[in-house]
Amino acid sequence: MSAPFSWIKPEPHGIYIPPADCWVDPSRAVGKALVTHGHADHARGGHGETVATPETLAIMELRYRTGAEDDAGEIPHKAVPVEYGETIRLTGGVDATYIPAGHVLGSAQILLEHAGERVIVTGDYKRREDPTCPPFEVTPCDIFITEATFGLPLFTHPPIEDEMAKLLDRLAAHPDRCVLVGAYALGKAQRVIAELRRAGHRDPIYLHGAMEKMCRLYEEHGVDLGELRLVADYSKDDMRGAIVVCPPSALNDRWSRRLPDPITAMASGWMRVRQRARQRNVELPLVISDHADWGELTRTIKEVDAQENWITHGREDALLRWCQLHQRRARALALVGYDDEDD
Amino acid sequence: MEEFAALIDALVYTRSRNEKLRLIAEYLRATPDPDRGWALAALSDGLDFPAVKSSTIRNLMKDRIDPVLWSLSRDFVGDTAETASLLWPQKQLAPDQPPSPPSVSETVELLEAMNRKSVVTELPKLLDRLDPSGRYALLKLATGGMRIGVSSRLAKTAFAQAFEVSVDEVEEYWHGLTPPYPELFAWAAEGEDPPDIDHLPTFRPFMLAHPLEETVVDLGDYAAEWKWDGIRVQLVRACDETRVYSRSGDDISATFPELLDVLPFPAVLDGELLVRGTVQGGEEDGAASFNALQQRLGRKTVSKKMLKEAPAFVRLYDALLVEGEDLRPSSWTQRRARLEALMERLPDSHFDISRIVEAKDFEHLAAIREGSRDDAIEGLMLKRKDSPYIAGRRVGYWYKWKRDPLLVDCVLMYAQRGSGKRSSFYSDYTFGCWDGDPDAGADLLPVGKAYSGFTDEELKKLDRHVRRNTVNRFGPVRETDKSLVFEVAFDSVHESKRHKSGLAMRFPRIHRIRWDKPPHEADRVQALRALVRD
Numbered sequence: 001m002s003a004p005f006s007w008i009k010p011e012p013h014g015i016y017i018p019p020a021d022c023w024v025d026p027s028r029a030v031g032k033a034l035v036t037h038g039h040a041d042h043a044r045g046g047h048g049e050t051v052a053t054p055e056t057l058a059i060m061e062l063r064y065r066t067g068a069e070d071d072a073g074e075i076p077h078k079a080v081p082v083e084y085g086e087t088i089r090l091t092g093g094v095d096a097t098y099i100p101a102g103h104v105l106g107s108a109q110i111l112l113e114h115a116g117e118r119v120i121v122t123g124d125y126k127r128r129e130d131p132t133c134p135p136f137e138v139t140p141c142d143i144f145i146t147e148a149t150f151g152l153p154l155f156t157h158p159p160i161e162d163e164m165a166k167l168l169d170r171l172a173a174h175p176d177r178c179v180l181v182g183a184y185a186l187g188k189a190q191r192v193i194a195e196l197r198r199a200g201h202r203d204p205i206y207l208h209g210a211m212e213k214m215c216r217l218y219e220e221h222g223v224d225l226g227e228l229r230l231v232a233d234y235s236k237d238d239m240r241g242a243i244v245v246c247p248p249s250a251l252n253d254r255w256s257r258r259l260p261d262p263i264t265a266m267a268s269g270w271m272r273v274r275q276r277a278r279q280r281n282v283e284l285p286l287v288i289s290d291h292a293d294w295g296e297l298t299r300t301i302k303e304v305d306a307q308e309n310w311i312t313h314g315r316e317d318a319l320l321r322w323c324q325l326h327q328r329r330a331r332a333l334a335l336v337g338y339d340d341e342d343d
Numbered sequence: 344m345e346e347f348a349a350l351i352d353a354l355v356y357t358r359s360r361n362e363k364l365r366l367i368a369e370y371l372r373a374t375p376d377p378d379r380g381w382a383l384a385a386l387s388d389g390l391d392f393p394a395v396k397s398s399t400i401r402n403l404m405k406d407r408i409d410p411v412l413w414s415l416s417r418d419f420v421g422d423t424a425e426t427a428s429l430l431w432p433q434k435q436l437a438p439d440q441p442p443s444p445p446s447v448s449e450t451v452e453l454l455e456a457m458n459r460k461s462v463v464t465e466l467p468k469l470l471d472r473l474d475p476s477g478r479y480a481l482l483k484l485a486t487g488g489m490r491i492g493v494s495s496r497l498a499k500t501a502f503a504q505a506f507e508v509s510v511d512e513v514e515e516y517w518h519g520l521t522p523p524y525p526e527l528f529a530w531a532a533e534g535e536d537p538p539d540i541d542h543l544p545t546f547r548p549f550m551l552a553h554p555l556e557e558t559v560v561d562l563g564d565y566a567a568e569w570k571w572d573g574i575r576v577q578l579v580r581a582c583d584e585t586r587v588y589s590r591s592g593d594d595i596s597a598t599f600p601e602l603l604d605v606l607p608f609p610a611v612l613d614g615e616l617l618v619r620g621t622v623q624g625g626e627e628d629g630a631a632s633f634n635a636l637q638q639r640l641g642r643k644t645v646s647k648k649m650l651k652e653a654p655a656f657v658r659l660y661d662a663l664l665v666e667g668e669d670l671r672p673s674s675w676t677q678r679r680a681r682l683e684a685l686m687e688r689l690p691d692s693h694f695d696i697s698r699i700v701e702a703k704d705f706e707h708l709a710a711i712r713e714g715s716r717d718d719a720i721e722g723l724m725l726k727r728k729d730s731p732y733i734a735g736r737r738v739g740y741w742y743k744w745k746r747d748p749l750l751v752d753c754v755l756m757y758a759q760r761g762s763g764k765r766s767s768f769y770s771d772y773t774f775g776c777w778d779g780d781p782d783a784g785a786d787l788l789p790v791g792k793a794y795s796g797f798t799d800e801e802l803k804k805l806d807r808h809v810r811r812n813t814v815n816r817f818g819p820v821r822e823t824d825k826s827l828v829f830e831v832a833f834d835s836v837h838e839s840k841r842h843k844s845g846l847a848m849r850f851p852r853i854h855r856i857r858w859d860k861p862p863h864e865a866d867r868v869q870a871l872r873a874l875v876r877d
Contacts, residue, residue, distance in 0.1 A: 090622050153408065154416045154429040272429065274355050274479075275766040278492070283356045319414045325409060 005143060006116045007094065010205035010310065010333040015121055015145065016276035017112065018091025022051075024110060024121045034096055036123025037107035038063070038186055041313075049078040051088065053098055055106025055221055057081055062213055084108065084134065092110070101125040102136035103290050104187030105218055111139060119143040120304070126289065127296040128160065131194040132223045138299075144306035145333070148314030149291040150241055150269050153322075157293040163286045164199040167243070170263060170284055175241045178206075179284065180262035185211050187290050189245050190218045192267050193225045196243065204229045206239055209256070236260045252281055269293065298322055314333065344444045344475065344643040346374060347382050348480035355491050361529065363493060367501035372532075373627060378447040380523020385484045387498040390522065394457040395466065395485040397423045403467060407432060418819045421766025422490075424482035431478055431683055434471040444472050447484075448523075454485050476549055490762075496735070506531035513733050518592055519545035544581040546588040547611055547663055548734035552724060552741035559705055560725055560742070566675070567700040567708055569624065570721040570743055572633045573617035573640040573659055576659060580606045587616070598642050599655050605693040610685075613661040615697065615731075618653045622876070630658070632876075634837045656693045659686075663732055671732040677829070678732065712746055721834065722746045748832035749874055750854060752865040753778065754787055755827040759820050761794065769821065772853070774829050776844070776871055781863040787825060788844040788868055796832065796852035804855065828857040828865050836874050844868050846875070 009016045014026035014033075020031035027045030036042055036052075038059030045064030050057065057079045061067045066077045082088050087097040093115070098108040103124040112119045118141040125136050125147065125171065134274070150157075171179050182265060184187040189211050204227040207215060215225055231244060240260045256262055269289025270276040277285040292300060297319060301309055309330040311319050317331035323330035350370045357363050367386065371379050384390050404413050404427050413430070428709070436442060449471065457465050466485075470478050474586040483489045499517065503510035508531045519540035520527055526538040530730065576595070577588040585603045587596045595601060601617065617623070618639065620631025631653070639645070639653055663671050670678050686696055700723065702708035712723050722745035730740040753774035761770035773792045779785030797805065808827055815822035832854035840848035846868070853875045 051352045068817070152416050152419055153412050154420065154426060156429075274352075274425055275421060275764065277356060278764060279766075281358055283358070285356065315415065315419070319410055321409065321415070 004300050005117055005119070007092075008112065008119050008143070008207065009118075010145075010312075012334065017092075017094055017114075018088070019114065020090035020094040021092070022090060024112075025123060028315070034110055034119065035060070035149050036110060037103055039104070039124065039184075039194065042123055047077070049080060051080040051082060051096065053084065053106040053108050054081040056108070058108075058217060058221075059106060059214075062217055070154060077313065082108075084120070084334075099137050100134040102127065102133060103132050105190070105221060105223070107133060109136075109139065111141065111193055116258065118140055119145065120306075121145045124149065124291055125300075126292045127300065128157070130191055130290070131198060132190050132218060138303045140299070141304065141306050143310060144295065144301065144304045144312040145306045145312060146319075147291065148297060148311045148319045150289065150293050150317050151297055151315035151317075151319040152202070153294045153318065155269060155272055155293045156295060157272075158287055160195055160288055163267075163288050164195050165266060167196075167284070167286060168199060170265075171243060172265060177261040177263055178239045178242050178244050178250065178259050179265050180244045180246060180256060181286070182251040182257060182266040182268075182280075183245055183288075185214050185247050188267055188288065189247075190223060190225060191290065192286075192288065193245065194223060197224065197226045201243070202226065202305055203242060206231045206234065206242055206244040208244070210247050210250070211245060215270060231258065248280070272289055298326075301328060302326075344447055344450055344477050344480060346370065347378070347385075347484075348476040350382070351480045351483065351489070351491060352476050354493055357765075362465050362495070364501045364504055364822040367493070367498060368505035371502060371505040374447075375540075376525065376528055376692065377523035380525065380528060381447045381451050383498060383502060383524060384522030385489060386493050387495040389486055389489065390451070390454075390484060392454045392457065394459050394462040395454060396583075397486055399459075399462055400424065400427045400482060400486070403427070403463065404430060414818065418760060421760060421762045424486060425479055427482055428475050428478035431470050431475075433706050438868050442472065442474075444474075444477055445469065450481060450484065451523075466775070478733055485729060497782070502527075502531065511734060512537070514548045516540055518547070519543045540583055544579045544584050546577060546579065546586075546592045546594075548592070549575065549577065549590060549613065549730050550661075550734065550741060551558075551736040553736055553738060553780060555584040555725065555742040558742065562702060562704055562708065565703060565725045565727055565742075566679070568660070568697050568726065569700060569725045570629065570724045571615040571617060571629065571697065571746065572623060572721045573615040573636055573658070576614060576616040576657060578602065578606055578610070578612045580609050582609075582613075584594045598639065598645065600645060601650055601655060602657065602693060605690055607688060608666055612657070612659055612663045612682075612695075613663060614657040614659040616657055618655055632837070633835075655696065658695055658697045658699050659689075666791070674729045674731065675726050676728045700872075703809040712744060718745075726771060740853065745834070748834060748850075748854070749836070751790075751831050751833070751871055751874075752857065752860065753790060753829050754825050754832050754862045754865045755791055755808075755823055755829060756787055756825060757820050757822050758805075765802070768806045770802055770806070772829070774784040774831060776796040776861075776866050776868045778844075778868050780867075781865075787866075789842065790844045790868065790871060791844055791848040791851040792829065793831060795830075796854060801856060825862055828860040828862055829853050830855040830857055835876065836871055838875060845869075846871055 007019050012029050015024040023030045024034045025036055025042040029080055031048040031333055034051045035045040035056055038056045043060050067329055070076050082098045084098055084100050087095050095113040097111040099108040099111055101109045101123055109120050109122045120141040127136050146173050183192050193205055206229050209232055215228055219225055244259055251264055263284055264282050265284035265286055266280055266282040267286040267288040271285030271287045309323055310333050312333045318328050318330050350461055355361055355368050400423050408430055417426045424481045454470055499513045500510050503513050516538045522537055529535040530537045579586050584608050586594055587599050587602055589595050599785055617630040618636045620635055621629045623630040635653055725742040727738040727740045752778055755772055756775045757773040758769040759771040761768055769846035771794050773789050775789045777785045778788045809821055809823055812824045813821045814824050831851050833848040833851040835849045837847050842854055
């Protein structure tokens with residue numbers, strides 16, 4: 001019999017599963033990939049075969065046109081959908097089960113089982129409620145491979161209602177201006193819009209062109225985003241007193257000149273640190289994250305109560321330290337290619 | 344404290360200068376005395392509470408959070424006060440117990456009353472009364488510099504704007520007054536008489552110069568002087584008391600006692616403080632190198648030996664006030680004539696005059712400037728002959744024309760994260776030169792450190808380079824694989840025992856990032872040593 005857990009190997013470019021000859025969230029193109037969710041640093045294009053939730057596959061299709069035909073009229077990429085709670089058998093006697101991670105639409109933790117050993121790769125996750133995706137499910141396992149993007153004790157994401165109130169108050173105080181919210185095109189943008197609707201904001205919300213398709217995809221998957229309009233179709237005056245959502249890269253771009261004196265906001269967990277907001281020239285920082293904060297990370301490690309915790313992409317050092325202080329076995333993985341400081 | 348904390352937060356997140364002015368002015372108008380005076384002091388020169396230092400905060404935190412988690416957090420945030428404000432355990436209040444945040448004046452009173460022992464129990468009590476924003480404002484206030492993108496000048500301009508008075512007048516009174524500036528508010532806000540500073544040895548703001556860069560000036564309109572490499576000082580005598588002020592207006596009289604009874608009449612004089620020697624300007628204009636002067640800086644008391652070995656004197660540039668007469672509105676030519684006439688009333692032992700550099704034309708002057716390196720002089724000053732003496736930096740009046748910097752190719756060795764605006768970026772670089780032939784196995788020796796000279800875009804690329812090429816970590820410091828060459832510019836290089844290479848550069852900055860250059864082609868320590876002029 002082989003050594004315990006020898007069937008799972010953290011490599012610089014992802015987690016490799018030798019008996020199944022496949023990778024979890026590889027940061028370069030491979031033959032067969034299990035993908036936790038659609039963010040670019042986890043879901044790369046160019047794999048031969050991708051196993052993911054139907055929502056994640058739809059997101060990847062939108063981003064990489066993975067369903068495109070080649071010159072011979074064939075679709076070279078093989079998409080294998082797995083529903084939440086469903087288990088598929090990989091080669092070499094490895095089972096993979098997709099479990100909600102609560103991060104973005106379609107995001108999953110992947111439970112891998114082999115020879116009676118259970119390993120979970122969380123991908124990215126959070127424990128807060130999110131109207132755009134089902135919540136994280138605590139699942140017992142032997143090795144828990146957790147993200148640590150906000151793995152420092154200073155990260156406490158406030159209740160999202162407080163941040164929405166901050167945004168709507170500022171909007172009401174400046175009826176002649178607009179509030180331009182920088183938010184990642186996949187997940188954050190739709191969550192912010194859905195939360196605004198939940199907070200009772202019924203006005204049309206204006207979108208940067210780059211966000212349209214992803215918002216439509218969310219709507220097709222049953223997430224109600226209310227009335228959305230494209231900035232390009234409206235005049236400056238139409239957008240006075242309105243909320244405009246754009247990708248963070250467009251915040252200080254020339255594009256924003258077409259807006260009525262925008263108040264620059266950014267929805268990100270990094271906004272908790274003043275200097276981060278300043279570096280981005282953000283006037284209205286909104287501390288909203290789709291990742292677990294310090295409290296959620298440590299609580300999850302306790303609740304999952306695995307024999308061993310492997311910590312990846314993010315501030316591994318601090319979470320590793322916390323595990324030591326709490327007598328939990330842990331190690332840091334040095335995976336490359338994950339956007340270290342993105343959210 | 345809530346309003347002050349809200350102001351600080353708003354200022355942190357505001358880009359526009361006008362908006363910052365408006366925010367501060369609004370606060371100053373709406374806030375009662377003496378809170379607003381303390382706030383103004385905090386925003387301008389900063390308040391000093393000897394009992395509260397950055398290390399005090401660190402120690403308080405280490406009793407409340409694991410030291411490793413603290414250091415990792417501090418390293419990420421890049422600011423001790425902010426890290427502590429975020430990590431301080433929030434005090435949970437009972438439902439019948441309303442929050443009781445202190446006012447700014449109560450805060451100042453409590454901070455002033457603290458000593459190094461009581462601070463350990465008293466500062467936590469104050470922190471417990473505040474929310475994270477309040478804690479941030481408190482800790483910034485308590486430890487001095489706010490570092491929130493508000494300069495002292497901006498705060499004074501906002502004050503002037505709030506009460507519709509002239510900022511130059513504010514500057515004039517400023518240094519004669521102390522926080523919370525009751526006389527200043529009485530004058531500006533209540534219309535009372537302006538503060539009386541004529542009978543105090545008060546600092547007057549310096550006139551400063553712009554870099555010349557591409558400008559060419561007509562020597563018919565401008566006079567040239569050497570730019571001496573000492574420290575700019577203002578000597579003020581009033582009511583039989585002389586004080587020496589540094590460029591920032593700090594009173595450094597105690598450091599230079601030999602200058603305190605040599606000015607025989609009331610005056611305000613502008614000059615360069617130097618130490619006797621021959622390195623700068625040779626026999627004729629003899630002064631020691633900046634290195635020699637440095638031994639005397641920052642001392643609260645001075646030994647007799649030091650006074651004998653490194654006697655200070657002032658090389659005069661300008662006269663602002665003489666025996667009650669304000670010369671500042673007169674032209675430079677007139678002031679210069681007055682200064683020259685004053686020289687015979689001043690003892691040679693402690694004063695000389697910065698002589699005018701004669702040149703036929705601008706080209707000739709450029710040639711003279713080129714030759715200045717051998718005399719260890721920083722460069723030239725160009726002063727418009729009809730310029731009045733105006734506080735601050737006014738375009739077109741005074742120019743500094745530094746000689747071209749020295750350049751050397753160094754290899755990046757270590758990087759550390761920056762603070763403030765650059766928090767989280769690896770922006771502080773230690774670089775080295777080869778101690779021999781790199782192809783024969785020579786090592787790199789660190790020769791300097793630089794934090795500037797690159798654009799924000801380049802900083803991002805450098806940060807990425809450091810993260811991707813880290814070979815070792817020592818706490819907040821990363822050692823890189825020594826694959827990147829910097830062309831480093833510096834003003835001069837001196838012998839130094841502080842560094843392993845035995846050399847220390849003056850004003851090193853990154854001149855160019857040589858992404859293209861292989862590290863073994865960088866310079867050797869010997870090449871740098873050959874540039875020493877001590």
